[in-house]
Every structure is written in C-alpha cells, then in structure tokens.
Amino acid sequence: VQLQASGGGLVQAGGSLRVSCAASEGTISSLTMAWFRQAPGKEREGVSFLRNYESNTVNADSVKGRFTISRDNAKNTVYLQMNSLQPEDTAVYFCAARKGRVIISALRAIESYHYWGQGTQVTVSS
Numbered sequence: 001v002q003l004q005a006s007g008g009g010l011v012q013a014g015g016s017l018r019v020s021c022a023a024s025e026g027t028i029s030s031l032t033m034a035w036f037r038q039a040p041g042k043e044r045e046g047v048s049f050l051r052n053y054e055s056n057t058v059n060a061d062s063v064k065g066r067f068t069i070s071r072d073n074a075k076n077t078v079y080l081q082m083n084s085l086q087p088e089d090t091a092v093y094f095c096a097a098r099k100g101r102v103i104i105s106a107l108r109a110i111e112s113y114h115y116w117g118q119g120t121q122v123t124v125s126s
Contacts (some may be wrong), residue, residue, distance in 0.1 A: 001025055001115045005095050008120030015085050021078045021095030021117050028071050032102040033078045037091035046108035058107055085124045092119040
C-alpha cells in the first residue's frame with residue numbers, strides 16, 4: 001500500500017487546514033489509519049486514529065476538539081481536518097496505515113503501522 005499525503009501549508013494561528021492521504025490500493029475502510037506528526041527536535045507522536053470498519057475516532061489530548069480524522073471510501077482517502085491551529089501544531093504530518101485492526105492500546109505506537117506516507121509540512125504562524 002502506498003500512501004500519498006498532501007494539503008499542508010502555512011496558516012495563521014486560529015486558522016484551519018485539511019490534509020489528505022490517498023491510498024494506492026486496497027479498500028481504505030479495511031485499513032486502520034492514523035495521522036502522526038513530528039516537530040523539529042521532537043519525537044513523532046500520534047495525533048488521530050481511525051480503526052478499520054469503524055466510524056469512532058481516537059484523538060490525542062493535545063488535539064481533542066480541534067482535529068478530526070475521517071475517510072472517504074469512494075476516493076480511498078483519509079483526511080485530517082485541523083481547526084483552531086496553534087503554533088505548537090507546526091510539524092511534518094504523516095499518514096500511516098495497517099491492514100486490519102489495531103487494538104486501541106496500540107494505536108499510538110509507531111510500530112503498529114506498516115505503511116507510511118511521505119509527510120506534509122504544516123506551519124502555523126503566530
């Protein structure tokens with residue numbers, strides 16, 4: 001499975017941005033999908049998660065109420081809608097996938113995912 005991320009950019013604090021992740025093969029509903037981010041000098045951290053065949057999402061505390069992960073099965077694409085962006089959200093955002101189910105306690109683990117997109121830069125100015 002190849003993942004192609006897009007949609008990053010520069011936005012002012014308080015603004016919104018949506019990043020996309022298109023899967024090259026398979027049915028995206030059968031994949032557990034995730035968005036991670038990595039800021040300069042920091043470890044990669046999980047942001048939002050969507051398990052296969054589910055609509056309920058899991059979000060990191062730092063983005064709850066602001067970020068929403070969703071998928072469009074017809075387009076085989078997952079999105080991350082980011083609202084109320086803050087400078088601390090500045091990072092390279094990566095989409096990740098795994099075929100099948102990931103248990104909830106393992107969603108945030110990088111090693112749970114077998115496929116990664118190339119990353120897209122999101123910069124929030126103050």
